Amino acid sequence: MQEKGREWKVAVVGAGPAGVYASDILIKRLKEKAPLLGLPAAVHIDVFEKNPAPYGLVRYGVAPDHPAIKSISQALDRVLEAKEISLYCNVCYGKDMALGDLLPRYDALIFATGAGEDGSWRLGQEKIEGVLGAGQIAGWYNSLPGFAPPLLNSRAAAVIGGGNTALDVARILLQDPYTLSKTDMPYEVWSRLASSRIEEVHIFIRRGVGGNKFSAQQIRQLKGCGRLILDEFSKDSLKSFEPDEKAAKEVKNELESPGAEGSPKRAYMHFSSFVSALFAPEGRLEALEISRNEGGEPKGAFCLKTRLCISAVGWRSQKLPDLPFDGSKGIIPNEGGRIGRKVYVAGWAKRGSKGLIGATKADASQTVDLILSDWSQSGQGPIDASPIEEFLKERGIPFTNKEGWFLLEGYEARLGKPDNKKSVKVGSACEMKRISGLA
Numbered sequence: 001m002q003e004k005g006r007e008w009k010v011a012v013v014g015a016g017p018a019g020v021y022a023s024d025i026l027i028k029r030l031k032e033k034a035p036l037l038g039l040p041a042a043v044h045i046d047v048f049e050k051n052p053a054p055y056g057l058v059r060y061g062v063a064p065d066h067p068a069i070k071s072i073s074q075a076l077d078r079v080l081e082a083k084e085i086s087l088y089c090n091v092c093y094g095k096d097m098a099l100g101d102l103l104p105r106y107d108a109l110i111f112a113t114g115a116g117e118d119g120s121w122r123l124g125q126e127k128i129e130g131v132l133g134a135g136q137i138a139g140w141y142n143s144l145p146g147f148a149p150p151l152l153n154s155r156a157a158a159v160i161g162g163g164n165t166a167l168d169v170a171r172i173l174l175q176d177p178y179t180l181s182k183t184d185m186p187y188e189v190w191s192r193l194a195s196s197r198i199e200e201v202h203i204f205i206r207r208g209v210g211g212n213k214f215s216a217q218q219i220r221q222l223k224g225c226g227r228l229i230l231d232e233f234s235k236d237s238l239k240s241f242e243p244d245e246k247a248a249k250e251v252k253n254e255l256e257s258p259g260a261e262g263s264p265k266r267a268y269m270h271f272s273s274f275v276s277a278l279f280a281p282e283g284r285l286e287a288l289e290i291s292r293n294e295g296g297e298p299k300g301a302f303c304l305k306t307r308l309c310i311s312a313v314g315w316r317s318q319k320l321p322d323l324p325f326d327g328s329k330g331i332i333p334n335e336g337g338r339i340g341r342k343v344y345v346a347g348w349a350k351r352g353s354k355g356l357i358g359a360t361k362a363d364a365s366q367t368v369d370l371i372l373s374d375w376s377q378s379g380q381g382p383i384d385a386s387p388i389e390e391f392l393k394e395r396g397i398p399f400t401n402k403e404g405w406f407l408l409e410g411y412e413a414r415l416g417k418p419d420n421k422k423s424v425k426v427g428s429a430c431e432m433k434r435i436s437g438l439a
């Protein structure tokens with residue numbers, strides 16, 4: 001039997017930008033379109049987040065020395081303030097709740113669980129001290145609970161990959177301590193970076209100079225931290241690279257000049273090159289063998305002595321229980337955002353780890369349109385309207401809520417006050433939960 005006129009109930013799993021934007025767009029679009037579609041306009045959205053704080057990679061991925069991008073969290077706060085949204089942090093889908101727990105309670109489920117796992121790097125499969133994924137180091141310098149500090153005790157570090165994450169990681173490793181002291185890093189993270197022995201970062205990029213994925217601005221920012229040096233092969237390739245597009249021309253211009261005159265730190269870029277072997281006696285990284293693709297043939301090029309090698313070769317989503325998974329693309333397979341009846345997906349979990357935060361808005365919008373179109377066909381079915389808090393309490397899940405998040409944010413802002421900073425992050429899960437009101 002169809003019920004008419006009750007408030008829609010929606011669950012969003014994942015409080016990253018995709019989940020928050022999807023909630024915002026759904027509320028606004030219902031107000032705008034529900035009367036035309038003959039649907040109820042009222043909706044309540046429960047957002048579940050596994051971490052003790054929301055905003056996914058905005059908080060735990062975006063580099064701390066990019067404060068303007070970090071401040072997107074203020075816009076996300078304004079969305080969360082809506083009375084139509086409840087937030088439940090420390091609640092993990094697949095561990096604390098299953099699909100069967102959610103489906104009877106909601107008219108739609110939107111999975112916005114992102115792609116927070118490091119992409120797999122062929123030589124990174126074995127556990128070797130000093131070999132890590134970019135997610136581990138970005139998690140550490142962004143104070144994601146549970147991420148141990150890396151060893152910063154060799155003169156050279158290697159970064160594998162030619163995307164924005166690779167350049168972010170290289171820049172943070174070379175960034176001057178004064179700039180880092182202005183960020184939201186807690187003192188423990190800052191002091192390790194400030195006392196790091198790393199003077200040079202070698203970036204190994206499989207593609208040639210013409211196939212790079214970074215922006216001119218990223219190169220400019222890297223050059224602000226150390227002299228940029230291209231190896232001879234890369235310099236020759238750059239000379240013969242004649243781009244037509246404006247963006248590629250700008251990248252070429254930036255690559256042609258070293259910047260940071262007089263800086264003791266250096267960023268080396270090695271195009272068409274890759275790590276072909278790791279030397280790790282006793283399970284500890286000591287050196288890398290680098291090879292180069294020349295005319296399609298790999299050739300051993302040189303060895304780099306280092307105790308730190310970070311792979312930044314993309315990101316993948318995790319297989320979630322009771323949902324399909326495309327292992328080759330690292331996404332939840334979907335048609336325009338629909339996974340199956342009442343079950344939808346948005347953000348990086350939907351389309352893979354491509355695109356900036358702004359792109360998750362357009363993508364969430366597509367998913368929301370699909371939900372409205374499905375609702376206008378199906379109408380409302382019966383749902384279990386008992387409060388979700390009761391369910392969480394019965395299960396013994398110690399969740400924190402929206403008010404708790406705002407308390408934590410206020411606390412972090414107060415931590416930053418003495419140094420005239422916007423905030424300083426709390427990185428211990430226990431401490432975060434305590435501040436958010438969980439005894």
Ligand SMILES: Cc1cc2nc3c(=O)[nH]c(=O)nc-3n(C[C@H](O)[C@H](O)[C@H](O)COP(=O)(O)OP(=O)(O)OC[C@H]3O[C@@H](n4cnc5c(N)ncnc54)[C@H](O)[C@@H]3O)c2cc1C
Pocket residue numbers: 013014015016017018019048049050051054055056057058061062063066069091092093094112113114115116138165168315320346347348349354355356357358360
């Ligand atoms: C290192 C790095 C730097 C970046 N820098 C920039 C930048 O400078 N500018 C820019 O515009 N973009 C940047 N991006 C891209 C940007 O972060 C993404 O476009 C965006 O965060 C994707 O949003 P999302 O919501 O799909 O995923 P996410 O941000 O990953 O959010 C997913 C959320 O779901 C939660 N979750 C996952 N699984 C579960 C579960 N089982 N139960 C409950 N919750 C769950 C996660 O904890 C997370 O909070 C960067 C990305 C990375 C990786």
